[in-house]
Amino acid sequence: MKMATDYSLTRLANRRHRRTLWLRGLHVDIPLLAGLLVLAAVGLTVLYSASAQSGDMLGRQLIRLGLGFGAMLVLAHIPPHHFRRWTPWLYGLGVILLLAVLVMGEIGKGAQRWLDLGVIRFQPSEIMKLAVPLMVAWYMAERPLPPAPKILLMAALTLVVPALLIARQPDLGTGLLVASSGLFVLLLAGVAWRLVFTVLALLAAVAPVFWYFLHDYQRERVITFLNPEHDPLGSGYHIIQSKIAIGSGGFYGKGWLNGTQAHLDFLPERSTDFIFAVLGEEFGLIGILVLLLIYFFIIARGLYIATQAQSTFTRLVAGSITLTFFVYVFINIGMVTGLLPVVGVPLPLVSYGGTSLVTMMAGFGILMSIHTHRRLLSS
C-alpha cells in the first residue's frame, strides 16, 4: 500500500514536475496570457472598425502589441528579487528625467511630456507608472505592517513628488494614475481605514482650493463633465456624441462596421480614448458585457497572483499593478459614458496608441515573474 502510494505520489510529482518544468522554462502565467490575448483580439476587432478599416493603423497597433507582449515575456523571465534591487535606481532615474522634462518644458512652450533622446522619444511619466508602486512597495516591504505614521508620511512623499512633477507637465490624468498606483500599495499594506477616510475628507475640503491650480482646459473639462450641454458643439461635443453612440447601440448594437456615429465622423478620437463608444455602438450592451468580463477576469487573476505572492514586496507590487489596471479601465469607461470628467486615459489594450500599452504589458510581465518564480514552500 505504502509502496503503491509512494509510487502514485512520485507519478503525480513527475507529472507536476513536467508541467512546472514547462512552465518554469517559460515563466508564463497561462490564464493571464490567455485573458490578455483575448482582450488584444477584441481590441483589434474594434479598432479595425473604429479606424475606418485602416489596415495601416491595424498593422501599427499589431507591432505595438508585439512589442508589449515581448516586453511582458522578457520581464516575466527576470526573477522578482532583481526588480527589488533595481527599484531605487529606476525611481531615481525617473525623478531625474521628470525634472529634465520640466526644465525643457520651461524652455519650450506648453505641454512638455516627451523626452527626445535623439533615437527614441518617450515619456518619463511612463517609467513612473511602474517605478512609483515599486518604490513604495520597496519602502514598505522593509517595515512591519500595518505601517507606522512616520513611515506612511515617507511613503506618501515618494509618491506625491513624482505625481506633482507629472501634474506640472501638465498631465493631470497620468499624475493621478501614478499617485493612485502608489496609494494602492499603501492601502494593500494595511493603512488604517480611519486614516484613509480622514485623508479623503481633508481632500474633499481642500478641493475648492485645488480648483485654482487647475489649468483652464482642465477646468473646462470639469465644467463640461458637470454639464456637457453647456457647450454642445465645443467642449461638450465629445461626451454628447459618445453618449449618442453608446445609447444608440442598444442591447445588440448596430453590428460590426455599421456604427453610424463612428463611421460618419461624429465621434471624435474614436480609435483612441473614445474607442469604447465604438464598441458600445456596434456591439451593444452584449459586447460591452463581454469586454467587462474579460477585464474582470484579468483583474481577478492579478489579485489572485498577489495573494499567492511570497514576499511583502511582490504582494504589494502585484496588487498595485492590477488595481491600477482597473483604474485605467474604470476611468476610461467612466469618461466615455459620462460618469467621469474627460481625462486622457486610454482603454487598456483596446485604444490605439503606444507608450502606455507597453508600460501596462511590462506590468503584466512583472506579475507573471512574481507568479512563476515562487519557491515551493512545502518542499
Next chain:
Amino acid sequence: MAPRTPLKDHLRETHLFTSRVLIALVMVGVLLVVVVARLIYLQIISHEHFSTLSENNRVNIVPMPPTRGLIYDRNGVLLAQNLPAFSLELIPEQVKDLDQTLAALAQLIAIGEDDLDQFKKRLDQRHPFEAIPLRLRLSEEEVARFAVNRHRFPGVDVGARLARDYPLGELAVHAVGYAGRINEADLKVLDVSNYRGTTHTGKTGVEKYYEDILHGQVGYQHEETNAVGRVLRVLERRLPTPGQNLYLSLDVDLQMVAELALTGKRGAVVAINPKNGEVLVAASLPGYDPGSFVNGISTKDYDLLRRSPDQPLFNRLVTGQYPPGSTIKPLVALAGLEYQEITPHSSTFCPGWFSLPGDDHRYRDWKKEGHGSVDVRLAIMRSCDVYFYDLARTLGIDRMQKYLGYFGLGRRTGIDLPGEVAGLLPSRDWKRSARRQAWYPGETLITGIGQGFMLTTPIQLAAATAMLASRGEVWRPHLLHATQPTSTSRLLVQPPLRTGKVPISDGANWDTVISAMEGVVHDPGGTAKGINRGITYHMAGKTGTAQVFGIKQGEKYKASELAERLHDHALFVSFAPVENPEIAVVVVVENGGSGSGEAAPVARAVMDRYFANKPGS
C-alpha cells in the same frame, strides 16, 4: 503602539493583505456594477432617445423647392416663366479667407457695391453650409472666365437656378405682378415648412394673389451626411409637386393696344366680359419692369421708381380711387327711373345752373349757357349736370346710395388681385362717423354727378359698367381663366362666379339708359360722337370728367391756367355691341382733361381690336 524594534509578523501581514485584496475585489465589483448600471441606462432605458439623436445626426433633410407655375394669357401667350440663370455662389464654411477671396473674385467678375451689400445681408441670416449668391445673372463669358479659374477658389461655384422671367416686360405688370426674394415680412405670412428652399414668392399682382397655386409643394431629400456636412448618399427622396400653371383671362393683344393707346399718360384701362366677369384688359400706366425686382432691385433704381411723380409702382386698377364724374349718370338715371322720380319722357329745364331753394349758391352745369329742356336721354347724351342735380335732389342721398350700392360702388369687387380698395360711396352714416358732420343737401347734388366724396376704382367702374351692359347680372370680375396642374394636363377652367342681380322693376328702364348711352357715341349730339367715325358695331358709352381741383364760385375752369396735375381726370365707360354686349371697357386718364377727348379713343381702339380679332368678323 508600534514596537520599538520593528518585527515582521508574516502571518498577520498575509492575513491583512488578503483581507485588503478581498475588499479591493469587492470595490472593483461594485464599480463595475456602477458602470453596467450606467450602460443599462444609456443603452436600454434611453436607447430610443439616443437612437433618434443618432439618426438626426446622420440624416439631413434637404428641401427640394418646387418649380413655380407659369403664367399665360387666355391664348397661351407666356407672361411669366422660369429661366435658368447662372449665379456666383459661395459657401462660407469652405472658404478660408473670405475677404481675400472676394477681392480675388472681383478681379475676374464684376461685383458691384449692391452685390456685396446683398451678400453681406444674406451672410448674417443663412443656414450652415448654404451657398450664398454673390453675383446674379452671370453672362456666359463670365461663367467661362470663372470656370477656368475655379481651382483657385475652393468653396466658390457657379450655381444654376431657375429665375423668374417676364418675357413681355412691363406689359400688364400691375395685373401679373412679380415674384421677388422672400423677406422677413413674407416669412411671417408664408408656411415656413413649405417654403424651405424656396427663395422667391409673389409680391404683387396675380403672382401674389395665386401664390398658393403657383408655388407648389416642397419636396424633401434625406441625405446621409458626415459631421462636417458632406453628403455621402441620398437615402430617400420625395419629389416636389411643381406649382400649377395659370391661364389668365387677359388678352395680351388687347392689352397691348390699350397700353399703347395710353403711352406717356397716367391711367388705367379695364376691359371685362359682361357675360362672365372675365377681365380681358387690365392696364395701369405707367408700369415698370418686373424683371428688375426678381433678384432684388438696387436701392438707387428703387428710389427712382418710388419717387417718380408718375408713380409707376402704384396699381391704379385696384388702388387708384377717382371720382367717377359723369360716368355715374346712367346709374343715377336708372335709380330715378326705378324710384319713378322720372320717366323716359319727363324733362327738366337747364339754365346752366341749379340752386337749392333758399340758397343762392349756384351749382354750375359744365355748359355755361345751359342745355335747355332735356329728358333723360338727352341728359345722358349731353351729360347735362342740372338734370342730375335735380334728380339727385328728388332721389335724396339715401335712395341714391342704396341704388348705386347695387352696382358695387363703395365695395371691393373681389377681383383676384391683392390690395384692392373699396372706393367710397358716401352716405349720411358714413359722413357722421368719418367726418363727424351732418349730411348737407348740396352734397347730394354733387354726388348725383359723381363728384364730392364719391370715389371709385377703375375695376369698380368696369364691374358696374358690365352690370349695366348685362342688364343687372353681377359677375365677380376675375383674372384667372384656368389652372393647369402640369404642363401636359388639361386646363381646369375656373367657373365664373355670379354674385347677384341688380333689382329692377321694369326691364324697359335698361333700354332707356342703354339707348341713351348708345346716343353718347352714335348720336351727333352725343358727348363722345368724336369716336364714332368708321365704327362697325354699336357701342354704348358715357364720358366723365372728374374734378381734381375745386373752382371757386363765379370762376371759370381754364385748363391752360392750371398745373397739369390739377387738370381734371378724363373717364370713359363703354360696352359693345349694344344688342348683346360682349365687352365692357373703362378708361381713366389722370389729368387727361376731357373724357371724350382723351379717354374715349382708348376704349374705341381696344374694342376695334377686340372685334377685329373676333372669329367670323
